[in-house]
Amino acid sequence: MNLGQAGEHQADAMQVVMIGLGEEKFALDAGLVREIIDPVPVTKVAGARSFVPSVINVRGNVIPLADLRIRFGMPQTDTSADTRIVVIEIQIDNKPVLVGVTADKVYEVTEISQTDVQQTPRVGMHWKPEFIRFITKWREEFVIVPNMERILN
Amino acid sequence: MSAMDPTEVFRQEASELFEVLEGALLDLGQRPDDRELVDSAFRALHTIKGSGAMFGFDKVASFTHEFETAFDRVRKGEIRPTQELISVALAAKDYIRALIEDPQSTDDIIGEAILDDLKRFVSSDRLEAPAAEVAEALAPAESKQAGWHLYLEFESHILRNGSNPLDLLEDLCKLGPCFVVPITDGVPFLDEMDPEDCYLKWDVKLHAACDKDAIDDVFMFVQDEMKLTLSPLEHVEAPAPVPLFQLLDEEPMPPPVMEKTAPAAEVAAAPVVDEPEPKSEIKREAPVRREEAKREERGIATVRVQAERLDELMDRVGELVIAQARLTQLASAGSDLSIKLIAEEIERLASSLRDTTMGARMVPIGSLFGRFRRLVHDLSRDLSKPVEFVTSGEDTELDKTMIECLADPLVHLIRNAIDHGIEDTATRAAAGKTEQGRIELAAVHSGAQVLVTVKDNGGGLNTARIRAKAEEQGLIAAGAALTDHEIHQFLFHPGFSTAQTISALSGRGVGMDVVKRTIENMRGSIDLSTRPGQGTTVTLRLPLTLAIIEGLLIRVGEGRYIIPLSAVEECVELKAEDERSRGRNFLNVRGNLVPFLRLRELMTASGTPDQHQKTIIISTGETRVGLVADQIIGNHQTVIKSLSKLHSDVTIFSGATILGDGTAALILDVAQLVALAQSKVEKQHISEAA
Numbered sequence: 045m046n047l048g049q050a051g052e053h054q055a056d057a058m059q060v061v062m063i064g065l066g067e068e069k070f071a072l073d074a075g076l077v078r079e080i081i082d083p084v085p086v087t088k089v090a091g092a093r094s095f096v097p098s099v100i101n102v103r104g105n106v107i108p109l110a111d112l113r114i115r116f117g118m119p120q121t122d123t124s125a126d127t128r129i130v131v132i133e134i135q136i137d138n139k140p141v142l143v144g145v146t147a148d149k150v151y152e153v154t155e156i157s158q159t160d161v162q163q164t165p166r167v168g169m170h171w172k173p174e175f176i177r178f179i180t181k182w183r184e185e186f187v188i189v190p191n192m193e194r195i196l197n
Numbered sequence: 198m199s200a201m202d203p204t205e206v207f208r209q210e211a212s213e214l215f216e217v218l219e220g221a222l223l224d225l226g227q228r229p230d231d232r233e234l235v236d237s238a239f240r241a242l243h244t245i246k247g248s249g250a251m252f253g254f255d256k257v258a259s260f261t262h263e264f265e266t267a268f269d270r271v272r273k274g275e276i277r278p279t280q281e282l283i284s285v286a287l288a289a290k291d292y293i294r295a296l297i298e299d300p301q302s303t304d305d306i307i308g309e310a311i312l313d314d315l316k317r318f319v320s321s322d323r324l325e326a327p328a329a330e331v332a333e334a335l336a337p338a339e340s341k342q343a344g345w346h347l348y349l350e351f352e353s354h355i356l357r358n359g360s361n362p363l364d365l366l367e368d369l370c371k372l373g374p375c376f377v378v379p380i381t382d383g384v385p386f387l388d389e390m391d392p393e394d395c396y397l398k399w400d401v402k403l404h405a406a407c408d409k410d411a412i413d414d415v416f417m418f419v420q421d422e423m424k425l426t427l428s429p430l431e432h433v434e435a436p437a438p439v440p441l442f443q444l445l446d447e448e449p450m451p452p453p454v455m456e457k458t459a460p461a462a463e464v465a466a467a468p469v470v471d472e473p474e475p476k477s478e479i480k481r482e483a484p485v486r487r488e489e490a491k492r493e494e495r496g497i498a499t500v501r502v503q504a505e506r507l508d509e510l511m512d513r514v515g516e517l518v519i520a521q522a523r524l525t526q527l528a529s530a531g532s533d534l535s536i537k538l539i540a541e542e543i544e545r546l547a548s549s550l551r552d553t554t555m556g557a558r559m560v561p562i563g564s565l566f567g568r569f570r571r572l573v574h575d576l577s578r579d580l581s582k583p584v585e586f587v588t589s590g591e592d593t594e595l596d597k598t599m600i601e602c603l604a605d606p607l608v609h610l611i612r613n614a615i616d617h618g619i620e621d622t623a624t625r626a627a628a629g630k631t632e633q634g635r636i637e638l639a640a641v642h643s644g645a646q647v648l649v650t651v652k653d654n655g656g657g658l659n660t661a662r663i664r665a666k667a668e669e670q671g672l673i674a675a676g677a678a679l680t681d682h683e684i685h686q687f688l689f690h691p692g693f694s695t696a697q698t699i700s701a702l703s704g705r706g707v708g709m710d711v712v713k714r715t716i717e718n719m720r721g722s723i724d725l726s727t728r729p730g731q732g733t734t735v736t737l738r739l740p741l742t743l744a745i746i747e748g749l750l751i752r753v754g755e756g757r758y759i760i761p762l763s764a765v766e767e768c769v770e771l772k773a774e775d776e777r778s779r780g781r782n783f784l785n786v787r788g789n790l791v792p793f794l795r796l797r798e799l800m801t802a803s804g805t806p807d808q809h810q811k812t813i814i815i816s817t818g819e820t821r822v823g824l825v826a827d828q829i830i831g832n833h834q835t836v837i838k839s840l841s842k843l844h845s846d847v848t849i850f851s852g853a854t855i856l857g858d859g860t861a862a863l864i865l866d867v868a869q870l871v872a873l874a875q876s877k878v879e880k881q882h883i884s885e886a887a
Contacts, residue, residue, distance in 0.1 A: 084859070084860075085858075085859070085860045087756065087853070087860060087861040087862060087863060088756060088800075089840075089844055089847055089850065089863060090799060090800040090801055090847075090849070091846075091847045091848070091849060092843075092844050092846070092847050093843075093846065096843045096844065099840070099844070099853055099861045099863075100861060101855050101859055101860060101861045104512075104515070104516040104519060104855065105838065106838040106840070106841075106853040106854075106855065106861045107841060108840075108841050108843040108844055110843070136841075136842045136843070137842065139842070141841050141842055141843065142841070143841070143843065196843060
């Protein structure tokens, strides 16, 4: 849907929210993002899978908080002044589910061009290729567009 | 919302009518002489036919019409509604339902076969009619029927839609000689008059013994924009002018009780019946009218609301309760008296708003019970085990979502009770029991819970069989000392049921694990009790609502958790000697050994445990388990939020809630924790036995 909207002015542009995790930059499809909030107290869920270790209260809804760093095998970082929670809506079994994603920093909402799409290299990456939709270039930097549905399922 | 699909409205309405129809037909099987039942079945049929035609369900309309015609002789009391006839009628009902709900799946041939059956039944035995009583009951209304008295009032904008009342009146005149009096009192002064509005009303006497349907057909397309009051003309009056004032003072007639009075044409065909005195007729009609009036009243007093709206309202109220809890916490921390007063006021309002909203979601369980009568009827016929089905406590109210969730488990339990519980006729006779088995379905309030019981007077559970099976499957060590109650719990064991041999011999357990899981998902519990030779009772304990519960707030390490208060039996301090016996994990509660779970281990809590550990004893049914926590904080009004799909693999929590300070807290799943503790105990048992 988002691609379609963006396509009205530039056929291959895509609106994304640029976030930073550790040293890497990730571009989340802006269509998935519901809101960006300051860190809130988290509640640990014993026995949950490691990449969704806790739940948070967002406006009266208890939603899971996912940690992409764990999914991507990246080192944990401490909460800083820049830390935000990006609330996204994804489809699980064809039902919309709200999920919070911790980001070390949220940069901006921007457009990326899909003409710059790079082939996902098979080697030299420490994350699984199926978690990545594609890799593209933004301001001379490589950014990863993750496949959130796959990552969280 | 206002643009709701009219077909959907019809479907909803029809499904309610089907319930009425089915109920009436089933009751008729028990009390074949009850005229009121025949009539209510007919009323339902008639409405289905009428609105079916309006919404373009032509097949429904024509089939229902045929059904009506065939069943007409029952209505006229010429034949008795036998069990076979009722079975066919029920099949016909199912067919109509299929026509409405899933027209593609139906086949005309089925419909025709049903109609043929129906016709065969109703044409075969004219002589068998219990002529005297029924005919007497029916005759008076018919014998005098000579026409109809109509009062017509159209909505003022009718002309703008292109309908012409005069054309309709003309059509009406085609049915027979009419005497039409226009009522002009609604006509305003000339300068106030809108030439496009209809101000006239009509009073019509139709001197023709036509069918009510014929009249309805005339007004079919303007039905919604008019008031039509129909009453039978009781004697042939000379078409004399009726004084106007009389018409004006006239109370609006009660809604047509037409089904009472068979079409006059039939009277002419069968005028054999004795003329009883007209007084009896009045007596008979009176209660019916009253009932109609009562129905009217109820209709006005209820509003149909979409279920989602109620859910939404409940969500909002839940959020309000949370916000209010935060306010109360803030107010009590400060010293401002006026804010405290306001907080208290809001607390009171929020809690009464919560109660009202929850009340609005409550539905009497009777709506559910009705469905099972058909099930019992069909099963008892298929298995040729005569069964009496008794229900009680239909007025008991439960949250509507619970009612929906309860349907499947109850179907299961009832099917089990008939299939395996009730013995066949010969066995029953040999045991000196009545030939007819008995199944009781009851609902009753018990504190903050509702107990639903399914009780049969069959042979009871075969404890020895179950035990043998459990040993065979390696669930218990051979010869392990278990109470009967503990043995019966194996019936809920997943996979236990699939063994053919046991379900064929002693029954129970077919999908009982599914039943148990469904009930536990509703935070309820299930219990079995049985007496050999006398029957089995299955008791379901259910909370009143799924949305808000009373909880006990506890702290384990840094985390706070909620235990549903209904499951909490008592709180005790963990004694030093219990603490020492690390390997055994048993508490001594007044001489009883109760297994306990350390929540700190379960929740992988960090930090040092509090010095005085508390134990909360929880129970499901007869099983008790202790939970060891760091601190008991207190009562908490818990608004339940479900956990998302991403956490569906976490079993020890049944949901989450939001605490006064805005953080989320998890609700412990009592049934799962008890099962967890038990499995630990069993492992210990087995390892000790080995």
